[in-house]
Each structure stands twice: as structure tokens, then as C-alpha cells.
Amino acid sequence: MRVLSKSKLLAFRQCPKRLWLEIHRPASRTDSVATQASFAVGHRVGDIARHLYDPSGKGNLIDPQAEGFEAAFVRSRDLLSSSQPIFEAGFAACGALAFADVMLPAKKAGKKLWRMVEVKSSTSVKDYHRDDTAIQAFVARNAGVPLLSVALAHIDSGWVYPGGEDYHGLLVETDLTEEAFDRETEVKTWIAEAQSIVRRRTEPKIATGRHCAQPYACGFLEHCESQEFQPEFPVKWLPNIQAKALKARIEVEGVTDMREVPNELLNERQRRVKSHTLANETYFDAQGAAADLAACALPAYFIDFETIQFAVPIWKATRPYQQIPFQFSAHRLARTGRLQHRSFLDLSGKDPSRAFAESLVAACGDKGPVFVYNASFETARIRELADRFPRLKKSLLAINERVVDLLSVAERHYYHPSQQGSWSIKKVLPAIVPQLRYDALEGVQDGGMAMEAYLEAISPETTQARKAQIEQELLAYCKLDTYAMVRIWQVFSGRSDLAL
Secondary structure (H helix, E strand, O other): OOOEEHHHHHHHHHOHHHHHHHHHOHHHOOOOHHHHHHHHHHHHHHHHHHHHHOOOOOOEEOOHHHHOHHHHHHHHHHHOOOOOOEEEEEEEEOOEEEEEEEEEEEEEOOEEEEEEEEEOOOOOOOHHHHHHHHHHHHHHHHOOOOEEEEEEEEEOOOOOOOOOOOOOOOEEEEEOHHHHHOOHHHHHHHHHHHHHHHHOOOOOOOOOOHHHOOOOOOOOHHHHHHOOOOOOOEHHHOOOOOOHHHHHHHHHOOOOEHHHOOHHHOOHHHHHHHHHHHHOOOEEOHHHHHHHHOOOOOOEEEEEEEEEOOOOOOOOOOOOOOOEEEEEEEEEEOOOOOEEEEEEEOOOOOOOHHHHHHHHHHHOOOOOOEEEOOHHHHHHHHHHHHHHOHHHHHHHHHHHHOEEEHHHHHHHHEEOHHHOOOOOHHHHHHHHOOOOOHHHOOOOOOHHHHHHHHHHHHOOOOOHHHHHHHHHHHHHHHHHHHHHHHHHHHHHHOOOOOOO
8 A cells, every 4th residue: 555645635625636647647747836835934933943942952853865764753752752853744644745934842741742743835725734633633643643633834924024034923823723623534534545546547527616726736737738628719818707607507517618608698898809809800989088088197107116025024014925026127108108117226235215216206206107017916005105205105195196097998999809808918918919929038928937937037146147137027027017007008099199
């Protein structure tokens, strides 16, 4: 019988086919950049947890990759007789194995016991975390560990970093002891069913669906989709699928093509996407778009931000996962049609927030519409900066009062079949201005890549030559974002008289 790790059991809980593929076809897995980044975040949070739970540094860290699993299990059992914290202690029982993030010595009625803490980089306890702790508790207890309690430690998103490498308060615990201990029978069932799946000679026939991304993005999605008939007009192109009747038609009845969805189940925007996609025709309410923008007189500004977020803050007075803007691009379009560009980018590795805010106020002037694409993002960042820097608050909030959202105009008045149900600027720009494309840029081509590039640029290990290259890539990417808005505005406003 194959002994299954906790991660394999959680893969089974998400999708039995995923478990089978992880065992029998691991080479078919491709983790996204976002998934790989989440692994790095988890490791960073784990490092901080070890310092918090073992400030004296007397605890023991087990490395199963270096020591080997059997040796790690033996050393874990031996360390249970100690009185120091154990990190990554490994146990195996009943066909399963698991490594505990934190094991802390405890006593009750004079008896030596252990307190288990699982550490997560999320900001709350999720249902799949409860499955996680249930498996951990089951394996440990059946391996003979005298377990007093099980808790899950997660990040407190409201905590503010005081600086000086002081991370006390970053993590908060939720006790899950009673629930985890009560699920032994349930976990036994999971193990038995998972073992049955693993023994199969052929992979289970399970169609792709919402489970492919919940609770984790599955690296086997491309493999699974390659085995399925791909509809010519996928229902996933329908925007904002929320209505119960539509969800039922898709998820319960297995409808995959838009042609199979009755119009009466669709809202106005969904019907527009369906009809114009099937007809391969562009929808453009030019009169409506121009009317929406008629009151927005020149001069006008077009701005876009790039941000970074850290699960474990590195700058004083910032919170976990707070979006910190490190770059902006701003185009100014004068009444004469003259277009000017300004930008801000800080790759020093220091908190860029104040300098960003000051430069933004200077770049946006004091009158004229400020165009953005998805106003909720930029306006939220501006409000956060205003709260952090009271002297700039009035000027920053005055920018928000002038914001006009081009995304909402696009959603109401424009749709091209190439958008495939999305109004992201990456989809809308090549539809409206085909000669402008993000995939023609060198290096950075989207927001995720911008964050990766920023992290590389501020790393002490990055050479000056590479840093200079990243700087140019980031500037070019962000500049295209705001120039794209200028050209989209031009089309929506009907201003063909401007040579932009």
C-alpha cells in the first residue's frame, strides 16, 4: 500500500483525478507563476512562524528532503522526548503521512503533551484548512503522538508592521482541536478512497469544472482540457455568471457552448456577448460612448498604477497584503491635442509610498478629468495613501473626485468577439487599436510580471545591468497602459481630429 502525504489527500479532496495524475502522470503538471509565487509566500510565512514560536532559537527543524523521510520520522519520534519546539515534525500512520509546521511542548495534569500549530499565509480560516488540520491530527495521534490541541495560525490582515523585524502579532491562532479530533472516521474514509483511486490503472473520467480552481489552481488543467471536446463558443465567455438558473444549466446539465444557452437565462450584457460572438460582429454604441464622455473636457489625465504586496510586510507602517504602489504612468492630453508623458518608478527597495504620492499630485495637476481603467483599484490606492500621509490627503482625495472610469464606458458601449467575454484593457486595446499589443513588449507584459520584475529589481543579488533592463521594461509596460487609455478614449469620444 502506498503511503499518501497530506498534500496528496488534499489533492484527492479537490479532485480524485488530480490525485491520480500526481501519482501516475506528474510530468503533466504545470504550475502557474501565481501558484509558484504562493509557494514562496508560504515559505516566508513559515520562516517568520519559526522565529515567533521559538524566539530563543533552541527548537529543532527537520528537513525531510535532506534527511530522507524514514530518518525524519525517526528523529521526529526521538524529539518528542525533548522539551523544545519541533518544526516540520513528520509522522506516518494508517496509510498516510504528514509534517506538522509547529509542535510545541505542553503539560496537562503533570503529563507531557504536545500542541500542534499549522501555519497558513491566508488571512482567515478556510474550509480546506479544516480538512488539513483534521488530517494532521489523525496522522499524529495514530502515530502515537500525545496531542493536546490543534490550532491554525493565519495572518492578521489588520496588523501593522512596527518595523525593526518585530513580527509579533502577525499571526493569530484559531483553535480547531475539537473539530479535528472528531473527524477521525471521516479522514479514514478519505484515505481508503484515495488509496482506491491510486490503485486504478487508468485515470478517472472527471470533467473539468469549477473544482479545477477551487481551492487551488490545478496544474493539470491543460492536460485535462486536452482530453475534452472544446466548444467553439465556450460558456465561460459569458461574463459574470451569477444567476442560479444559468449556473444550473451550466454545472448541472453540463452545457459547454453558448449556443446551447437560451437567451431568457441571460442578462443584457451576456446576450450581447453571445449574439455578437456568434455573429462575429463588433458591437459599438458610438453615440452612447461619446455622450458618456461629453462632459469630460480637456485637458485630461490618464493614469495607471503598478503595486506590490507582501504577506509579511517589509516596510514600517504597512499591513500584510497591502497594495503598495511603486510605479505610475501619467499621460496629459492638452486642449491642443498635445500629449505629454510623466512617470514614477522607485526600485530602491525602500518604501516608495510617500514619493509616489507626492509625484502623483504633481503629475495630475488641479483640474481636468483623470481617466483610469477600473476605478476601484486606483481610487482605493489613493485613499490609502491619503490616510497614511495627512499633509497630502486633501490633494490626493481631490484627484479621486476627478476620476472617470473608462472600463465602465467600455462595458456599456463596446464589445468585440476577440475579447472572449472580458473587458480587460489587454483584451480591449488590440480590438480597438490592433497595432498596439502588449505581447509585443519586451519582458514585462502584464501586472503579474510587473510584480515579479519589481521583486527581482529590489533584490540585493540583482546586478545593476539587470536592474537597468527591468527599469526600462517596467517603464515601457506602464506607459503602454496609459497610452492605451488615451487611444481608447479617442475612439469612444469620436475624436478622430486628434493625431495621437
